[in-house]
Structures are given as structure tokens and as C-alpha cells.
Amino acid sequence: MAIEIKAPAFPESVADGEVAAWxxxxxxxxxxxxxxxxxxxxxxxxEVVAPEDGVLTKIHAQEGETIESxxxxxxxxxxxxxSAPAAESAAPQAAEAAAGGDEDIAALLGPAARQLVExxxxxxNQITGSGKNGRITKxxxxxxxxxxxxxxxxxxxxxxxxxxxxxxxxAAPLQPSGERVEKRVPMTRMRAKIAExxxxxxxxxxxxxxxxxxxxxxxxxLRSKYKEQFEKxxxxxxxxxxxxxxxxxxxxxxxFPEVNASIDGSDVVYHGYQDxxxxxxxxxxxxxxxxxxxxxMSIADVxxxxxxxxxxxxxxxxxxxxxxxxxxxxxxxxxxxxxxxxPILNPPQTGILGMHKIQERPMAVNGEVVSLPMMxxxxxxxxxxxxxxxxxxxxxxxxxxxEDPARILLQL
Numbered sequence: 001m002a003i004e005i006k007a008p009a010f011p012e013s014v015a016d017g018e019v020a021a022w023x024x025x026x027x028x029x030x031x032x033x034x035x036x037x038x039x040x041x042x043x044x045x046x047e048v049v050a051p052e053d054g055v056l057t058k059i060h061a062q063e064g065e066t067i068e069s070x071x072x073x074x075x076x077x078x079x080x081x082x083s084a085p086a087a088e089s090a091a092p093q094a095a096e097a098a099a100g101g102d103e104d105i106a107a108l109l110g111p112a113a114r115q116l117v118e119x120x121x122x123x124x125n126q127i128t129g130s131g132k133n134g135r136i137t138k139x140x141x142x143x144x145x146x147x148x149x150x151x152x153x154x155x156x157x158x159x160x161x162x163x164x165x166x167x168x169x170x171a172a173p174l175q176p177s178g179e180r181v182e183k184r185v186p187m188t189r190m191r192a193k194i195a196e197x198x199x200x201x202x203x204x205x206x207x208x209x210x211x212x213x214x215x216x217x218x219x220x221x222l223r224s225k226y227k228e229q230f231e232k233x234x235x236x237x238x239x240x241x242x243x244x245x246x247x248x249x250x251x252x253x254x255x256f257p258e259v260n261a262s263i264d265g266s267d268v269v270y271h272g273y274q275d276x277x278x279x280x281x282x283x284x285x286x287x288x289x290x291x292x293x294x295x296x297m298s299i300a301d302v303x304x305x306x307x308x309x310x311x312x313x314x315x316x317x318x319x320x321x322x323x324x325x326x327x328x329x330x331x332x333x334x335x336x337x338x339x340x341x342x343p344i345l346n347p348p349q350t351g352i353l354g355m356h357k358i359q360e361r362p363m364a365v366n367g368e369v370v371s372l373p374m375m376x377x378x379x380x381x382x383x384x385x386x387x388x389x390x391x392x393x394x395x396x397x398x399x400x401x402x403e404d405p406a407r408i409l410l411q412l
Contacts, residue, residue: 003054003076007039007061008046010069010320017041018189019065019073024056030076037073038316040189044323045284045316054078116141142181194285201345206383209342210391214399216358216373219244222405234300241355242278242332243302247408248401249330249353250274250295256394258386260327262348268385271327277346278306279331280313287313288346290326334358340376350385353398354378 010017020040024030030050039046058075061067113136117124127144129136187195201207223239230239253260253274261270274295277288289309294302312318329346334357343354356376363372379395401407 001078002057003051003078004072005036005048005051005074005076007067007069007071007073008048010041016066016068017046019061019063019067020045020188022059022063024050026056026059029053029055039067041320044287044318044320045190046319047316048073050076052076052078113138113141116145120145139181188284191285197347198344201347205345205347205350207345207380208383208388208391209378209380210388210395211340211379212377212392212395212399213374214377214402215363216241216375216402218403219405220358220373230300234304237300237304237307239299240303240306242306242330243299244402244405244408245330245353245355245398246276246278246291246294246302246306247299248398249276249328251401251408252394252397253328254295255397256390258390259351259381259394261385262327262350263382263385264348273327275325275327277326277329277349278309279329280310281336282313282316284316287318287323288326288329289313289318289322290324292325329353330355332356334375341378343378343380345380345382350382351391351394352380353395354380 007017017039018041020038022037024034024036030036030053032050032053034050035047036050036056037048039048054076056074057077059073060075061071061073067073116122116138122141122144124136127136127140130140219241223241227239231237257270260274261268263269273293276291276294278291279286279288289312291297291302291305291309297305309318309322312322326346326349328349329343329352331343331352332355333341333343334355337357339357339359341354341356343352345352354377356378358373358375360371361374362369363374364370365372377395377399379391381391
């Protein structure tokens with residue numbers, strides 16, 4: 001029985017998607033729940049799996065093709081078995097071509113690869129082609145030469161060489177013998193959308209950043225004292241700093257509702273809840289999954305949710321719902337070693353908090369110089385809605401909560 005495999009249903013915020021990669025080809029056998037194709041949208045990469053065991057008989061949307069919600073992608077023949085592949089191999093073709101002289105060489109080599117072979121007098125029988133049907137590419141030639149498999153043609157005899165340079169003069173600088181390779185690839189759909197949103201954020205908002213620094217010693221002491229008990233009590237969830245910062249941000253947002261608001265045309269929308277976006281770096285780019293109602297979550301709930309979202313982001317398992325909404329964002333460039341930065345707003349949000357690397361610095365405490373673990377905090381905000389005074393007070397509130405963690409629990 002033929003089964004139609006369709007694209008997932010996209011939400012209203014996603015107009016279309018793009019076929020990113022087929023993991024199965026026509027005529028291949030598939031198992032139930034086996035990954036068949038990946039669909040890339042503006043926000044996430046969605047996976048489509050096989051509904052039943054069978055054979056993929058027809059692919060209706062090729063890689064790179066734009067598709068709409070629930071569009072037909074492929075046809076699966078349920079219960080069928082794959083036929084044996086045709087007896088064809090690229091290696092014999094390559095061997096015949098290598099033995100056939102110049103005509104076969106022309107069939108195996110592209111123009112750039114042929115030029116390198118002729119220039120360096122290489123034996124293509126020793127080069128393995130990685131292209132289609134055993135075709136030898138320029139990259140194959142360069143890889144072979146880099147491995148020591150080829151050398152430039154011998155220099156001409158001394159009798160025909162130019163006049164020798166006088167003794168004592170510096171030798172001429174060596175020139176690179178190989179080609180300098182450039183590779184041009186199109187942006188992925190997600191990367192292009194990220195670039196567009198970041199550019200719009202800088203052009204369509206009155207973005208400004210204010211800074212402060214926080215003494216992390218009290219938080220580090222709290223974590224060191226309770227991390228083992230915390231992990232045992234909460235099923236292996238580790239006590240980190242992000243959970244504390246998210247809870248501190250929720251408390252500060254309650255005190256300064258302008259930072260938790262958004263601009264919609266000529267209206268200001270004040271949100272009576274705190275949905276906190278947490279920036280996560282993935283191989284495909286930066287994504288911001290959202291913690292719903294973070295103000296009602298415990299620190300353990302926040303830490304567990306962040307870990308789950310991070311793992312799903314890494315494995316391309318996030319859904320559109322995970323990425324939609326958010327009233328405020330927290331990002332931590334410190335995990336990559338950033339000492340200070342100016343985070344970019346995530347519209348329509350009007351505020352984003354940037355955490356950074358913890359570094360010991362000499363600080364003056366009660367007239368004495370003391371080495372303390374300090375972190376720079378950055379708050380980027382939309383000056384159209386948030387005044388400088390409000391932004392500074394908001395950041396100071398977070399500083400006070402972090403430097404005295406009991407305030408978070410007591411809501412002081």
C-alpha cells in the first residue's frame with residue numbers, strides 16, 4: 001500500500017520551508033520512525049520520519065526546493081523490500097579511464113584538476129577521486145599533493161638558469177606552489193533569517209547598552225556548598241548560575257514592567273508574565289528557545305528546562321512552539337570566554353541581559369584591595385520605551401539579587 005509522506009503542519013508564523021537534506025533515496029528501504037528528510041524553516045530544522053516499514057518509491061521535492069505546509073514530499077510503499085542495486089561502480093570506471101590515455105583523463109578530470117596534473121606531472125592512477133562516478137576534483141589533487149604524493153616539476157638545468165645572484169644577497173621569498181582555494185556556499189535558510197533579524201534589530205530599534213559588574217563570590221559559595229545536595233534532591237539536575245540569573249531577571253522584571261513590555265505599532269504591550277528566552281548556540285546558528293512562565297518555576301525547574309532545551313537544540317529537536325514568544329532574553333557569552341559584549345535585542349522584546357566570563361580582579365573593599373571573582377553584566381534595551389534611569393535601576397536590581405542570593409528567595 002502506498003503511503004504519502006507530507007511536510008509537517010507549519011504554524012501561522014512560518015510561511016514555508018526548504019528541503020534541507022534527504023537521508024534516504026528512491027528505492028531504499030526504510031524502517032518505521034527512521035529519519036527520512038530534514039525540513040529547514042526560518043526558526044528550526046524539522047525532521048520527518050517514516051510512518052511505516054517499506055521502500056521509498058518516489059521523491060516529489062528535491063533538496064533546496066521550497067515547500068509549503070503539509071506538502072507532499074515522497075511516496076512510501078508499505079511492506080515492500082528494496083531491490084538489489086545495479087552492478088555499477090565508480091572505481092572500475094576510474095581505473096579504465098586512467099589506463100586509456102589523454103582522452104580518458106579528460107573525462108575524469110575537471111579543467112582546474114587537469115591543469116594541476118599537467119603542471120606538476122602527476123600520475124592520476126595514484127589519486128582517488130571523490131566526485132561523482134570517481135571523478136577527480138581539484139580538492140582531490142591538492143589533498144594528494146599535501147600528503148606528499150606529488151612534487152613540482154624539476155627545475156631546469158643550471159646552464160639554462162638565470163645568472164646566479166651575488167653572494168651575500170638575501171634569497172628571494174618562496175612563492176606558494178599550489179592554488180589558493182576559495183569556497184562559496186549559499187546561506188542556509190536559518191542563517192539568512194538570523195542575519196535579517198539581527199540587522200533589523202539594529203536598524204529599527206533605538207538600541208542602547210548599559211553595563212555593570214557583579215561580585216560572584218556569594219553565588220559561587222552558595223553553589224559550592226549546596227551543589228551535591230541539590231543534584232541528589234533534584235534527580236541529577238546540576239546547580240548552575242543560569243538558573244539564578246533567570247530567577248533574578250524574573251524578580252527584576254516584576255519591579256520594572258517597561259523592560260518586560262513590547263512595542264506593537266503605536267501601542268505598548270505590558271506582559272503580565274515572564275517568558276524568558278535563553279540563547280543557545282547550535283551548529284546551524286544561534287537559537288532562543290523560551291521558558292514559559294519562568295516566574296513560577298523553581299531554580300531546579302529552570303536548570304532542568306535549560307538543559308533539555310540545549311540538548312534538543314543541538315540535535316535539531318526544537319519545535320516552532322519552543323521558539324515562539326518570549327518577553328525577555330538572557331544570553332551567556334561567558335561560556336565561550338567573552339569578557340564583555342553588547343548583546344543585540346530580540347524584537348519585539350525590548351531588553352536582553354548579557355552574562356560574561358567570571359574573572360578574578362583586584363577590587364577595593366573597605367579601603368583594602370581584595371581579589372574577587374567578578375562578572376560584567378550588559379543590558380541592551382530599546383530606548384524608545386525604556387529610559388536610561390529605568391535600565392540602570394533594572395541592572396542594579398539584578399546585581400543586588402545575585403550578590404545576595406537570599407533576596408531571590410525572599411523577594412527583597
